[in-house]
Amino acid sequence: xxxxxxxRDLYALVKRANDDGxxxxxxxGSKQEARVLLAPLDRFPAxxxxxxxxxxxLSAAQKDFxxxxxxxxxxxxxxxxxxxxxxxxxxxxxxPISSTPSDTxxxxxxxxxxxxxxxxxxxxxxxxxxxxxxxxLGDVITPGSARGLSFGLAALDAAxxxxxxxxxxxxxxPPQVGGSLIGLAAARHTxxxxxxxxxxxxxxxxxxxxxxxxxxxxAGGDYARLKTGTLTPHEQEVVQRLRNAPLxxxxxxxxxxxxxxxxxxxxxxxxxxVVDRLQxxxxxxxxxxxxxxxxxxxxxxxxxxxxHIPVLAVVDTDDPAIVNLLDADVILTLTxxxxxxxxxxxxxxxxxxIGSARxxxxxxxxxxxDTTATAHATTAAAGDSAVRDIVGSDTxxxxxxxxxxxxxxxxxxxxxxxxxxxxxxxxxxxxxxIKDLDELRVPLRALAAAGLRLPGTDEGRRLAAALHAHxxxxxxxxxxxxxxxxxxxxxPAAGSGAVADADDEVRRDxxxxxxxxxxxxxxxxxxxxxxxxxxxxxxxxxxHPVPVIRIEDREDGPWPxxxxxxxxEPRWVHPDVTSTRVAHTRDNGKRVRRDQLDVPPxxxxxxxxxxxxxxxxxSACSAVPLAPNKLLHTGPLDAFDRGQAGIYQIDxxxxxxxxxxxxxxxxxxxxxxxxxxxxxxxxxxxxxRLHREGHLTAPLTxxxxxxxxxNESLFKPFYTAAREARTELIQAGxxxxxxxxxxxxxxxxxxxxxxxxxxxxxxxxxxxxxxxxEASVRHWLNAFKAVQEGHTLVALRNVDAAxxxxxxxxxxxxxxxxxxxxxxxxxxxxxxxxxxxxxx
Numbered sequence: 009x010x011x012x013x014x015x016r017d018l019y020a021l022v023k024r025a026n027d028d029g030x031x032x033x034x035x036x037g038s039k040q041e042a043r044v045l046l047a048p049l050d051r052f053p054a055x056x057x058x059x060x061x062x063x064x065x066l067s068a069a070q071k072d073f074x075x076x077x078x079x080x081x082x083x084x085x086x087x088x089x090x091x092x093x094x095x096x097x098x099x100x101x102x103x104p105i106s107s108t109p110s111d112t113x114x115x116x117x118x119x120x121x122x123x124x125x126x127x128x129x130x131x132x133x134x135x136x137x138x139x140x141x142x143x144x145l146g147d148v149i150t151p152g153s154a155r156g157l158s159f160g161l162a163a164l165d166a167a168x169x170x171x172x173x174x175x176x177x178x179x180x181x182p183p184q185v186g187g188s189l190i191g192l193a194a195a196r197h198t199x200x201x202x203x204x205x206x207x208x209x210x211x212x213x214x215x216x217x218x219x220x221x222x223x224x225x226x227a228g229g230d231y232a233r234l235k236t237g238t239l240t241p242h243e244q245e246v247v248q249r250l251r252n253a254p255l256x257x258x259x260x261x262x263x264x265x266x267x268x269x270x271x272x273x274x275x276x277x278x279x280x281x282v283v284d285r286l287q288x289x290x291x292x293x294x295x296x297x298x299x300x301x302x303x304x305x306x307x308x309x310x311x312x313x314x315x316h317i318p319v320l321a322v323v324d325t326d327d328p329a330i331v332n333l334l335d336a337d338v339i340l341t342l343t344x345x346x347x348x349x350x351x352x353x354x355x356x357x358x359x360x361x362i363g364s365a366r367x368x369x370x371x372x373x374x375x376x377x378d379t380t381a382t383a384h385a386t387t388a389a390a391g392d393s394a395v396r397d398i399v400g401s402d403t404x405x406x407x408x409x410x411x412x413x414x415x416x417x418x419x420x421x422x423x424x425x426x427x428x429x430x431x432x433x434x435x436x437x438x439x440x441x442i443k444d445l446d447e448l449r450v451p452l453r454a455l456a457a458a459g460l461r462l463p464g465t466d467e468g469r470r471l472a473a474a475l476h477a478h479x480x481x482x483x484x485x486x487x488x489x490x491x492x493x494x495x496x497x498x499x500p501a502a503g504s505g506a507v508a509d510a511d512d513e514v515r516r517d518x519x520x521x522x523x524x525x526x527x528x529x530x531x532x533x534x535x536x537x538x539x540x541x542x543x544x545x546x547x548x549x550x551x552h553p554v555p556v557i558r559i560e561d562r563e564d565g566p567w568p569x570x571x572x573x574x575x576x577e578p579r580w581v582h583p584d585v586t587s588t589r590v591a592h593t594r595d596n597g598k599r600v601r602r603d604q605l606d607v608p609p610x611x612x613x614x615x616x617x618x619x620x621x622x623x624x625x626x627s628a629c630s631a632v633p634l635a636p637n638k639l640l641h642t643g644p645l646d647a648f649d650r651g652q653a654g655i656y657q658i659d660x661x662x663x664x665x666x667x668x669x670x671x672x673x674x675x676x677x678x679x680x681x682x683x684x685x686x687x688x689x690x691x692x693x694x695x696x697r698l699h700r701e702g703h704l705t706a707p708l709t710x711x712x713x714x715x716x717x718x719n720e721s722l723f724k725p726f727y728t729a730a731r732e733a734r735t736e737l738i739q740a741g742x743x744x745x746x747x748x749x750x751x752x753x754x755x756x757x758x759x760x761x762x763x764x765x766x767x768x769x770x771x772x773x774x775x776x777x778x779x780x781x782e783a784s785v786r787h788w789l790n791a792f793k794a795v796q797e798g799h800t801l802v803a804l805r806n807v808d809a810a811x812x813x814x815x816x817x818x819x820x821x822x823x824x825x826x827x828x829x830x831x832x833x834x835x836x837x838x839x840x841x842x843x844x845x846x847x848x
């Protein structure tokens with residue numbers, strides 16, 4: 009089996025190994041360069057020893073499966089575990105095991121050249137998996153571990169403790185009581201508030217029904233009216249927010265429990281499975297009905313255990329004789345009361361009834377709500393110091409209290425996504441749900457930083473203040489010796505002309521300047537939702553782009569060849585100019601270091617003209633040559649094909665122009681042993697042009713290449729939106745414009761996220777580096793035009809900073825002065841002064 013298929017079926021292969029003792033041979037690469045065995049633990053008992061070998065939970069193993077195969081094939085066993093329990097092991101199929109503990113069984117395996125016996129080796133490690141009471145206590149008493157996923161209803165969370173991994177939860181309710189809405193509430197909360205992936209398997213309702221119910225519940229719209237297709241402006245806002253929700257719906261015909269179980273391992277990292285519904289009466293078109301219910305329930309229970317996720321199933325009856333046959337771990341029985349509320353009785357399989365909750369049905373809007381008493385308790389919690397001591401900070405409770413007029417529906421004016429997040433915060437605080445509270449912190453910080461436009465009322469101002477306080481850094485320590493706070497990761501704004509310190513380069517190849525949460529879509533109402541616009545720009549292409557290269561493919565092919573150096577940015581100062589780093593104290597008291605450039609007398613009289621190019625990166629998006637699909641190995645090329653784009657290995661061309669840096673910028677400082685470098689398409693096109701114009705004497709020789717069909721308009725819609733937004737926001741200035749620049753920079757950095765755990769919608773290093781190279785090429789060519797017209801270039805750096813020596817305080821005529829993309833700002837300073845940056 010190849011590695012891609014094995015990664016897709018990893019959970020099933022591990023189950024076969026663990027339950028049936030089946031060993032699977034897995035290979036990577038078309039020539040089977042790396043071969044490993046996915047084997048049961050009985051074939052290598054030493055893997056059961058805690059800490060003896062690298063171990064991975066299945067979700068992490070599936071994400072980095074290609075890496076694990078390479079390590080295992082190299083002789084280092086990789087243990088696969090479900091939570092803390094080892095369940096299988098990856099072993100080398102052809103070579104010896106290079107590192108083993110001094111265990112007899114492991115030593116025998118190693119000396120056997122990696123060929124592990126198919127019979128269980130006698131060992132005291134073999135047998136049942138045992139845990140000490142101390143281990144179990146550690147799992148139970150760890151803060152936040154006792155609660156599962158929220159139902160999105162505080163009363164139900166308090167009665168059940170949430171939805172726990174590995175358990176089948178059954179909602180038993182007769183028709184017209186609203187059992188399906190409990191499943192929908194949990195799915196909405198998990199997918200929309202927490203941004204976790206959910207599979208909604210619909211056996212009965214179709215996806216149109218489910219979608220209308222979600223819109224009605226989220227927008228507070230009339231479910232019956234939605235069936236006519238008529239939406240209010242507010243509901244249309246909600247629809248736009250829901251478009252990218254991680255909620256998968258399967259309403260296919262003949263949906264069986266077995267089909268659901270087969271879908272889950274290949275549907276990505278699911279946090280929850282909802283099955284709506286199991287039907288009491290037999291229906292030949294619905295396999296999960298009638299006499300088939302007990303068997304379907306067993307499959308779903310096993311699915312929850314093997315995939316270690318909660319499975320929430322709805323059955324359309326509360327008949328104990330039927331419900332008890334389904335053998336669920338937890339049963340929620342819904343009963344309608346004459347007072348209009350719904351009682352939920354909570355029972356566990358072995359203990360019977362353990363609690364109850366009251367909910368208020370809002371069937372017109374396809375949802376349940378917490379009762380007045382529950383909502384009151386939530387509000388009271390904001391002022392109850394005893395509750396504050398249990399869960400949540402003062403700023404959490406103040407934010408929940410400030411948001412209450414909006415989340416309760418008493419006031420309008422808050423975007424739907426913000427309303428949902430703040431309502432989820434109130435629910436988590438009321439239920440004391442530490443896990444949900446922790447998971448809400450990143451999206452809440454993003455919400456606070458997004459620059460929401462709030463009503464100018466007392467309530468709006470209170471909420472604005474609470475959001476600001478929630479996003480503020482913690483106060484500085486008051487010890488007698490002040491401790492320096494950890495610096496926030498740099499946020500270079502798009503189009504910034506700052507010249508970086510030399511030590512900035514240290515983090516370029518392993519740090520993308522992003523922080524967890526940046527990959528989340530901006531909240532509805534954000535000043536400039538750059539990431540959503542960039543995703544839409546890519547998805548609308550008719551070339552069916554591949555925005556994410558699979559993890560297991562990233563260590564092969566062209567991807568290891570791509571580096572940050574391929575930007576080709578210049579780090580150049582005229583050879584006759586002296587550059588010195590000098591100390592400078594800003595108005596705020598912060599000490600920094602800045603460049604001071606001393607020009608020789610031969611330059612004559614004049615001043616330094618500082619050119620700062622606006623929006624270099626988004627401007628490059630207007631026409632950057634990219635390969636939307638995967639890159640194929642096209643090897644040596646006789647000539648550059650303008651219909652292709654990708655990466656190319658070339659000799660560094662000779663450059664004999666002392667008044668200009670080399671066209672390849674800092675790339676020339678990092679050749680391989682043969683004096684060659686890898687470049688992207690913009691630099692190839694630049695060098696071809698320079699050769700045609702006679703500035704390069706020798707034609708290009710392309711020694712190797714990885715290319716695909718070229719497209720220059722993939723990012724054009726993003727460029728257009730960014731340009732129009734800049735025109736409006738630069739006039740407003742202040743925080744909205746700062747937020748715009750920050751979100752712009754984050755979106756473009758997400759093209760190549762460096763953190764393995766990042767959930768960016770992109771992973772295309774070639775796209776990112778081609779875009780940066782395009783900006784660098786345009787920057788270089790503008791400077792070259794000025795030099796050709798007789799201007800003296802003093803320094804050229806990054807993709808936007810140029811410094812000229814001008815005798816009459818007039819910028820070179822080759823630049824356009826203005827605030828638009830591609831235009832520049834010009835500033836003049838006297839010789840001997842330092843070069844200001846940013847807010848200096």
